[in-house]
Structures are given as structure tokens and as C-alpha cells.
Amino acid sequence: MNHASLIVQAHKASRSTIEEVLASEGSDATAVTTLADARRALGKQRFDLVVLDVKLPDGSGFDLLTEVPDAFADVSVIVTATRADARTVVRAMKAGATDVLDRPIDPDHLRQAIQSARRNREPRPTRPRSAEIPGDKPPSPIVGESSAIEQVRDQIRKIAPFDSSVLVYGETGTGKEPVAEWIHHLSSRSNGPFIRVNCGRFSESLLESELFGHERGAFTDAKKAKPGLFEQAEGGTVFLDEVSQMKPELQVKLLRVVEGHPFRRIGGTNSIQTNFRLIAGTNGKLLEAIKSGAFREDLYYRLKGHQIDLPPLRERGDDVVILARHFLQRFLEKYPRDEIPLSQEAEQALLAYPWPGNVRELKTAITTAAVLCEPGEIQVVHLPADVLWSGPSTELAHEMPKHIIPLDEWERLYMKRVVNWYGGNLSKAARSLGISRTTLWRKSRTSTEDS
Numbered sequence: 281m282n283h284a285s286l287i288v289q290a291h292k293a294s295r296s297t298i299e300e301v302l303a304s305e306g307s308d309a310t311a312v313t314t315l316a317d318a319r320r321a322l323g324k325q326r327f328d329l330v331v332l333d334v335k336l337p338d339g340s341g342f343d344l345l346t347e348v349p350d351a352f353a354d355v356s357v358i359v360t361a362t363r364a365d366a367r368t369v370v371r372a373m374k375a376g377a378t379d380v381l382d383r384p385i386d387p388d389h390l391r392q393a394i395q396s397a398r399r400n401r402e403p404r405p406t407r408p409r410s411a412e413i414p415g416d417k418p419p420s421p422i423v424g425e426s427s428a429i430e431q432v433r434d435q436i437r438k439i440a441p442f443d444s445s446v447l448v449y450g451e452t453g454t455g456k457e458p459v460a461e462w463i464h465h466l467s468s469r470s471n472g473p474f475i476r477v478n479c480g481r482f483s484e485s486l487l488e489s490e491l492f493g494h495e496r497g498a499f500t501d502a503k504k505a506k507p508g509l510f511e512q513a514e515g516g517t518v519f520l521d522e523v524s525q526m527k528p529e530l531q532v533k534l535l536r537v538v539e540g541h542p543f544r545r546i547g548g549t550n551s552i553q554t555n556f557r558l559i560a561g562t563n564g565k566l567l568e569a570i571k572s573g574a575f576r577e578d579l580y581y582r583l584k585g586h587q588i589d590l591p592p593l594r595e596r597g598d599d600v601v602i603l604a605r606h607f608l609q610r611f612l613e614k615y616p617r618d619e620i621p622l623s624q625e626a627e628q629a630l631l632a633y634p635w636p637g638n639v640r641e642l643k644t645a646i647t648t649a650a651v652l653c654e655p656g657e658i659q660v661v662h663l664p665a666d667v668l669w670s671g672p673s674t675e676l677a678h679e680m681p682k683h684i685i686p687l688d689e690w691e692r693l694y695m696k697r698v699v700n701w702y703g704g705n706l707s708k709a710a711r712s713l714g715i716s717r718t719t720l721w722r723k724s725r726t727s728t729e730d731s
Contacts, residue, residue, distance in 0.1 A: 498547025
């Protein structure tokens, strides 16, 4: 399998080391030195791995991650930094990085990070049809016990066997892709490929090339012919996420494919016929796009063979805590250590927060808390500031004292956690906190005397 990687590094020695390691791992690497060049590269080509430095001549590498988060939905990102401190690690994890490495780059550490990222991206192996057991289907990847999510699971079980298109509605982070993948695995196409495409992360020309393929010489960078994802999806399922962002000119071509017409690669003359199931995802802006004329109404009805509406996390009640425990278990499977329970106060804080980023935001919050907490249970102080300061909901107002910590206590616990992170080294902890060693010592002494 060919891998394409993007190196975003201003430091020459780091670029050289990364290029050598990627070459040894069988990856074609493109190297750039600025954010501007990285943006252009991401707009022209599809990458499965980005090795991104925090410090660049025209800004921070985090700017690239935060300005277009959906562009990295299916890309592994390894962040590099000079002596990465706890703050950098947490920020990188929140932004979706798979690993954080210190500069100068250790080739063995980089190689391990690349291999780990690839293992996490590999699709689950499919079983030969001869080995199939009737009725033996994968368990639902949709975690939760609320009536709203149980209705979604029931709907998926009913529509999966039928080969019609499906339109999945849901706010960003509600889990549209797991829904699409489960439909695929419950269908008669489960032994075929499952291919996902985020329409929002490609320019129009690149998205067309990704979907339909191109012939050699079709455009400047087309050095060899490339089959499109529609061809590669033969006998399987294609999931087009954020389909509302597809440009009208490309919608016409997609409509013909959905209607069963053959298509041609860009620059090609041969007609290609393919057979796949199409599932589309949208965050709810599709109807607005239809009203404004930005999305074809006839394509909308073609995509809407069946419709699934995913509830936002704020409407799923106790599923928030169930999901939090699920993500903790996933964390422990990847990084074995003692059990990490949630304190009652932390659970109440999680339930009080509206989770605008939905399940995706909750996963990041829990993973970060698991990294930062000391041995023992997760306390309120380990949760992100947004959760801490969102305020209790009306239903939880009478329980405010259970999960409100005085500011000086919060500060003391946080400082203690950072000092422990650095093995008791006050100088490193103070530098990470952005205060002097004397200030850290004074506040620690005051907190100790007051306790």
C-alpha cells in the first residue's frame, strides 16, 4: 500500500531525519517549511500522515490544526516540538494529534509513532465469505443506553440489509462515520471495501480526482493514471461526509453516478461502470444549501433513500457518563495502567456541560483528563476549563456544591499535578506554568500552610 506523507518542518536537520525514516517505512514524502506551503500542499494532494512542527516561520503548527479541523479527520498527525512540555502535549491531543515527539528527532521514536499511527488507521480485516457464520455480525459501535440512541440502532438494523442510499443527519462530532460503517458491516456488502471521503477537506478539482480518478497527463501533477474511489469501492460502500460542501458542478456528475450511469476518469475516454452503496453525511446545513440553490434538490432526493437523524449529545442524558467510561476503557487498552474511575463530582460536571462538539469533544476531554490525572480517580479539576466553567444546568443547580472547587484549591491541585508531571522538578514545572520558580514555591508553601 502506498503512503503519502507531508512534512511541515522549518528545521533542516529534522526534515532530513524525518524524510529518511519515512522512506524506510515506504512512504512518499512531501516536505515544506511554512504554514502557507502546507496549506497549498493539503489543497493539492491527499495525505495519510502529517509530521508537523509547532514552531514555523509564519506561525504555530497548531494554527494549521485548529483552523481546518475537519481536514485532518482521516489524517494521522505527529506533532514535534523542542522539549515538548505538558501544555504542548495536552494541546496537541486536544487538536487531534496521534503522538508528540521531542526535537531533535529520535529516528526510532519516530518510526514507532508512524507504525502506531498506521495500525490505528488500518481497516478491520474482512472474513472470506466461505467463513461467514449466518447472523454473525459485529456489535454496534454506537455506545449508549438512551431511548434516542436505541431508536437509531434499531433503525440501522432495519435499513442495513436493503441496498438503497442513506442520508445521515447529525451535528459535527455526533458519530456519522461509525453509523455509516456499521450499516456497511450489517449489509450484504460487508466483505467489500468501506471508503470514506470528507468532502469539506478537498478543493473541488482534487475532490473530483479523488472520486472519479484521472489519466496520466490529465493535469500538471498527473504523472501516472490513478483509479478513483468510486472504482475502488466496487462491491462495497462509499461514505461521503459533509456532502453539503460539494460544489454544484461536481453534484451533477455525482447525480449521474447515483442514477447508475457510467463515468469517465478526468482526461479519460473509456466509460467505467461501478457498483457500490452510497451513504452521505451532513451536519444539517443541507436544507439551507438547497434553499439557497447551492445544492441540487434532485440529488438530495436521490441521496435520501433512507434518513437517519443522530441526536446531539446534550439530548442523550446519562449516555454522557456511559460514553466517558467507554473512552476511559479504550484509553486503558492502549496505555495499560491502574483503573481510572470517574469521581461523582466529575460525572455531575460532565452531565452539566452541553457538549457543543458532541461525542468527539467528550472523547478528547476524557482522554486528556486520563493523561493528566494522578493515580486514582478523575476529579473535576482534571476536566477542561470549558466543562469546569460552563455552569450547572437547571436540573443540577441544587447540586452545585458537589462539583464547585474554590479557586485557590483548584490552583493548588493544578500546580501539584504539574509538579508531579515533572517528577518534582520545580524549575521545569514553573517554566511550563509560565511563572517563576519563586512564585511556584511561594504559592505551594502558602497552600501547604493553609491546609
